[in-house]
Amino acid sequence: MFSGSIPALVTPFRDGSFDEAAFRKLVDAQIAGGSSALVPCGTTGESATMLIAEHNHVIDVCIDQAAGRVPVIAGCGSNDTSVALDHMRHAQKAGAAAALVVLPYYNRPNQDGLLAHYRHLASNCDLPIVVYNVPARTVTDIAVETLAELAKLPTIVGIKDASGKVERVAAQRLACGPDFCQLSGNDDMALGFMAMGGVGCISVTANVAPGPCAEFQKACAEGRWADALAWQDRLFPLHAALFTDASPGPVKYALSRLDPGFPTDIRLPMTWPSAASRAAVDAALVHAGLL
Incomplete structure (x- = not known):
């Protein structure tokens, strides 16, 4: 359903408030650079510090x-399942x-709790859902078997996988079917992710380098793996530099x-x-040919 380079957009703030003009x-x-979709209000967008009205x-x-x-x-x-449902209903509208x-x-639900959470959302709103698995942040991990159960629901269409376990792409592909949309949540691992059956990346780096990230994804989709590797080598220092300090600080500095x-x-x-993080970002921007 989704593919290619999909930026997890930063949210620009000025004097404490959302800077709508900068965001537009x-x-x-991003669209001019070839991004194939957009993700507002994700982790990189600082959604954790937004009021609900502001988020919407x-x-x-x-x-x-x-x-x-x-x-x-x-x-x-x-x-909170009810808050997630409210967000979904607003987004659909x-x-x-x-x-x-x-x-x-934070709550740390077990696998039954994860099933119940997503089933409740899918039962009460028919907006398609991309599951986001990022155990380093949530301290919760979805099992392949649990994801396969959710994939049977018509509106659960894919996963943003930031587990850091590239081998899961193959396991999830076999369990959920080849049409289940698997998107990498880690820029630095996206090459291996794509080679194993992924179809795109929800990317932090694309905020800074939309064109190169889109070209990398295009090369992967077309099976031009030598070209994809060349893009990976050009972008890898930037992938790393954007996480040399707490995100999204380095991304906003790069922008x-x-x-x-x-x-x-x-x-x-x-x-x-x-200062060390900023220096790493500067060097990576030069290496990528952006600065």
Whole structure:
């Protein structure tokens, strides 16, 4: 259902408030660069520090600015099933193509709880769902067998897999079927992920390098693995540098280096990246030919 390079968009803030003009400019730049879909209000978008009304407004603006040029996969996750459902209903009404729903964090549900969570969402809203598995953040991991049960539901269409276990692509493909949409959640592992049957990446790096990330994905999709490897070598230092400090600090710093007018506010408890992180980002931008 989705494929290619899909940026997990940062949310620009200026003087503590959402900078709508900067966000609209970012959306246009992503589409012009070849991104195939957009994800507002994910982890990189600092959704954890947004009020619900603000969260919904960012999704509305993203859908409005995209204007049907690419689909929008709205971040709708919560550790409260009822809040996740409210997000999904709003996103559907606004015109989102799907909801990205992270595994419930902090609560640490077991596999039965995960099944119940997603089944409840799917039963009460028919917006397509992309499951988001990121155990490093949620301290919860979805088993292949559990995902296979969810894949039987018509509106659970795929997974953003940030487990860091590339071998799961093959296991999930066999369990969920070849049409189940598997998207990498790790830029640095996307080459192996694609070779094993993935169809795209929900990318942090694409915020900074939409064109190169789109070309990398195109090379993978067309089986031009030598070209894909060349893009991987060009982008790998940037993939690493953007996580040398707490995200999205390094990403916002990188954007400000490419566009000095880009707002650099980050909401607490996240802070500006360290000098070492900023130096790593600068070097990676040069290596990638972006600076």
